[in-house]
Amino acid sequence: MGSGKVTSTSELFDFQGKHVTVAGLGVSGVPAAKVLHARGATVTVVNDGDDARAREQAAELEALGITVRLGDGATLPEGTELIVTAPGWKPDKPLFLAAEKAGVPVWGDVELAWRLRGPEAAPWLAVTGTNGKTTTVQMLASILKAAGLRTAAVGNIGVSLLDAVLGEERYDVLAVELSSYQLHWAPSLRAHSAAVLNLAPDHLDWHGSMEAYAHDKGRIYEGNRVACVYNVEDKATEDLVREADVEEGCRAIGFTLGAPAPSQFGVVDGILVDRAFVENRQKNAQELAEVSDVNPSAPHNIANALAAAALARAFGVPAQAVRDGLRSFRPDAHRIAHVADIDSVAYVDDSKATNTHAAEASLASYESIVWIAGGLAKGATFDELVAKSAKRLRGAVLIGADRALIRDALARHAPEVPVVDLDRTDTEAMLQAVREAKRLAQPGDTVLLAPACASMDMFTNYNQRGDAFAAAVRELGA
Template sequence: MSGLLAHLPGAAAFAGRRVTVAGLGVSGVSAARALARAGAHVTAVDGGDGERPRARAAELAGEGVDVRLGDGDTLPPGTELVVTSPGWRPDSPLFAAASAAGAEVIGDVEVAWRLRGPAGPPWLAVTGTNGKTTTVRMLAAILTAAGLRTAAVGNIGASLVDAVLADPPYDVLAVELSSYQLHWAPSVRAHSGAVLNLAPDHLDWHGSMAAYAAAKGRVYEGNVAACVYNAEDPATEALVREADVTEGCRAIGFTLGPPGLSQLGVVDGVLADRAFLPDRLHRAQELAGVADVDPPAPHNIANALAAAALARAYGVEPRAVRDGLRAFRPDPHRIEHVADVGGVAYVDDSKATNTHAAAASLAAYPSVVWIAGGLAKGATFDDLVREAAKTLRGAVLIGADRPLIAEALARHAPGVPVVEVTEAGTGAMAEAVREATGLAAPGDTVLLAPACASMDMFANYAERGHSFAAAVRALPAAP
């Protein structure tokens, strides 16, 4: 074997093979570079041909990678293995061609797992419809507080391939896995895994709710210590029951109520563990206070419990759970308090890009003027509005699919005043904030929880959140 990574046991699986890497995003570039260094003959393909793909192509050319821009559909002759980036759909022509040629298709997560080899750092893996990034970052903070060398990687943005090749090696990795990544990762076997929740999402990619759930459930396959599930979401427990795990692996639930046996939960403002202590039949272990969770919204407490369960499954002491949660700071645009103006709180949860996330955000506040809308991605809003109706004081709707939300409000919250912002340009959010301010009274929360994707009006959810915060700070009485 000739590659720069020849010393790694997992590199032998790729040495000498003809590999096509689909996509030149962060994960694709890392995979192409690592595979070339492992001794594979790598061709990278990407449908783009702009400045960024060209810069990445030049970077990879120095690694001996053949890059073909402007055509992501044609399979290079002789390809034995295709490595896809997470966003490429399973029905892409490239994969049909790979199937016809007898070439295996895997994702960058699978590449990382195979390169890792049997002696690599164990993975504590998190998936779910919502809360993945926050939970993984909480988990990494807890592991760090325990004195372990770790990183939050995977779907969170940092390359998992780079993490498993790190020198010195990590002790353990906190890994966020999307349903896309799990779909293309058949042999990943985490030390312990968690499914935080399940709600319809990405069905256009997976084809059905059953296929989406099955992809999420792969996080439990082969777990060694614990399968962590949401005791208040029966679909996650069902995935545990279906999983093929290592003998001795335990099912560990988390709940916002008092914990049952082999669960973590909440008792009198305390995060309590009845799963990882010798006398769990008769007592619980205090891990942290609800006040140690930032912010202490119900769904964020659930995230903290899931992170704590994975850390405890790995053997982390209770004090490290508390210290890690105290050290954790949430990412922007996740129920982020922007300002108080005239007795009204303004909160940015632009990351709430689907109905499940928006429902959790709305449930965190007793009296809400809701700013919502964007691209629905095929979602319906009746259940969301029905559940939130009692807390809504008003709604301001933006974006391409705002009529769908307006119709749901008319059906299930007919007494709630609704304003539709028809402007589609940069001033739309400023107008939405002004309209919401007009509907709000002291004690209310103006909440941006769009329940929709952002790309009809903004580059991404972060730009949408920044626009909201700027509009709030531009209000006449803003601090």
């Protein structure tokens, strides 16, 4: 890790009279515009779209005296001194290229929230990674609450960061989920401690390269005060720690599914243990919880629990709170959710597995699988996923726009696996997919929805896709 001292508080920004452009309406743009306007800024909102929802949001803002330009997200408004952008806007948009040329800084909603924190603001325990962010942050919040701390899961989930920072409720610490998009636009962020869970190709169409994606993920470690938590099994995360410029005394803390070395968290004889935040870590380990306390106790979820435990222990949480927090935690829907057992076949909904890395972790959790997969590939390739998982596959049922990419990978790496290719993208296709999976399955198998793709070709989001799967399973068992 770099040894440079980084100040933990960012330069305050006086918005009074400043000309601020907010890029994008939606869940982050509207509250950002309101907050900036309330602080005396002259606010102009620009938005690519001009649909009914955008016009409704524009009317709400215009009633406050905020200027809104719909259908014109490319032009930099004259006099702009700062841009605050929605996290999804790509860095190569003409608006940002014009801002760079004019020397105008660009912040995201996370940067804005960071800058608006008060002097007694709660420290942030931050989490990023290709997969597992939401679960880990929710586990972390559960552990912190079990320790009697006032906290909330915020950021890319739950309470918005602006609400958490500016609301009346006072927090002792915040559990913050951050996406690579948000980190890209958050140059001043300095967390108490942070974790990068894993790194795999994702959102490369947005970042432009794997190197740029990893660099943005690594921003989460900049200026950490106590701990940079990394995945021992994913060397790329440790490399990001080595490159980070942190405060003096900040430690690199690894987590592993194996027995931990000193300064690591790991698993010994079914027990989650801490060899980092204990006296004489060369010889001692602190028992935290049993593997059975983690729900569900799939390998990748145990890794999530270890990362959450590491961040909580970095904040000084006692061991018993880790156990109690993990025991009381309940995962969100569509994350390895057991739907039903029908004729001795388990049906599991992991619709949240929207990329190959998440699908690989899901497939590794079961011995014999009929796999339902497909959707929007987002530029992904499937050869490595299929090659690693082939021995577990009883059969595969493919749906969605880019299913041919998975079908071809199966033909190359698992030619003996029977494949049903459903040439339809209507929402009723899920019912047929489940019926075909039932036909392929044998007693003891798991029918697993782990699409390895985004859902928007057929569904509004992965939640709707998972709901369709669960409904089809229920109809099957009726």
